[in-house]
Amino acid sequence: MSSHSFAFLDLPDGRSLVGHGPFVSSASPPTGGAAFYRNDFGLTAPEPWLVPQHWEVVGREDVAARIGPVGEPLSCTWLPPEASDFASVFQEISAAIRTGAFEKTVPVVVERGTLQEPPGHRLLAAATGSSEPLLGYGFSDGSSGFAGASPERLLSVTGGVLKTMALAGTARTEERDVLAVDEKEIREHEYVAQSLVSKLGDIGHVRRGPRGIMELGSIVHFHTPIEVDLAGDESPAQLVRRLHPTPALGPLPRTPETLGQLIGWRRRLGTPEDFGAPFGAILDGEFHAIVAIRGLWWQDCDVILPAGCGVIEASRLVNEWRELRLKREAVKARFRL
Template identity: 75%
Template sequence: MSEAIAFLDLPGGRTLRGYGPFRTTNVVPAGATAFYRNDFGLTAEEPWHIPERWELVERSASPLPAIPDCVWDAPDASAFATVFQEVSAAIRAGIFEKTVPVAVERGLMAADPGSILLAAAAASSEPLLGYGYTDGSTGFAGASPERLFSLTGNVLKTMALAGTARTEERDVLAVDEKEIREHEYVAQSLVAKLGDIGRVRRGARGIMELRSIVHFHTPIEVDLYQAENPVSLIRRLHPTPALGPLPRTPETMEQLIAWRRRLGTPEGFGAPFGAMVEGEFHAIVAIRGVWWSGRQIRLPAGCGVIEASRLVNEWRELRLKREAVKARFGW
């Protein structure tokens, strides 16, 4: 199937679907419906993709389609361990408080997926938000638990999502000092980034349940003092410390991107993927997904590393996240 397709689940039980060919531009499309697609470093010259036609539909549960079988190769533990040791050394040296290395599992599908992986991602249900894009031979698709932000009028809604455990360890997560500390890094950083552009209301920390895994989750809402451009908000918020470095500087971003590339991370993993529709802008963080070219597929997962982190625990968390993605796609 050669037709270009994009979709994004929106708040309120809606889904935006766009059909190509897509016209790209570097200008926020006034009055138009468009998807926002960029890489982790926000280097795309024309990130706005305007579809030839689009539809806004009610999100509805659908059965998981038949997905081509996939033969997986385990990620390189030694390569990740080397990066983890470099991250830990940088934290001890005071360069980082926290950062997020990524491990990538590779696979070979039995057949070209076409748009079938988008259909599988669209079969997810809330609180997950399905997303995807394909040009027929390459693409990405997933079901993200993390909203970067939604902008409706002068109200911005975002969230802190960090801290992970198996569902059966939910009660332990609630009192895990390391996971709480990691979550607070993210929540406090978001509040600090937003305090000068509006009145910030931080909700109570809770737990988001996603079948096999759970995460700490804190909702954050901002009444903006004035209208804000979605692109300026993306640059203010991306990447959050849930996916990026703390502190976030040009130097720490450059180092994180270098680590990601050494480990074969897709450029779009953890990047913002969003849509402008009916005067609103909504963007998710592109995680819990797969990236493919032909039958070759990559499944990345990241872990937040702080001073208290230990390699064996982080490696276990990465596997847990990848297993959740595989289950989502029926592998």
């Protein structure tokens, strides 16, 4: 990969791991030091580990300086997504739910944009400096890349303890009190939380925290923390396959058939292959991975902004379309686009 490649991931302790290219791809992580984990939504990458030429751990506020200045805001012309394309997929999903094939799944809509000039590393730099609970992430080779600030941690493993979360159920910040009693949103969240607990029960002692509300500026989500005291040694790749995709981004039940059907819907709507996929890093034996959402994907001047929504039996098309726009607007504000 290019010597001008960069990657970064915010760590749970307030610092960030920064990797400088060229990166060497590997099927397994190094025994020491640091490497990034990048895979697609279907976890098909044969060599998902990216070992940087050199790396450093810095404060979140110092990442942008390592990558390069953000500079003036980029100008982008956006092409709104077609509601009819999403409506067609939504109707197919609703029919599949009625037949019992799914309880929940997560279609994705993309908005496309054209920048006035190639961004270089500026979009990557714009994703840095996040504050908790957001976790910044990104990779760029100078002409293409992806970056964002994700509210969803897939997992962290430190000292024999795995931490993850259920993050599902969305509303505008001013509708926080309504979200707290919204039966549809609560049900969607419980699908995710209960599924995670069941997937983790055979690898250690599971502790589920209380459901709360995560505040993210213009939007809020239901959030439930989950911890596991691991009983054995499962590799980072094994843990990723156990958890990804959670019902927050994937199908419930999760089978090869339902996952394949979701990937088909995603591709029909033009979703980047690694949107919603795990992006992580191993650092001195500790592994951290986020779910790659709330971000941008770009190639030269072409930009893609994806957003997903959880669809269950009680979902209504107009409400989901509104939620998708709410999420995209939050990303545009983040990148000043």
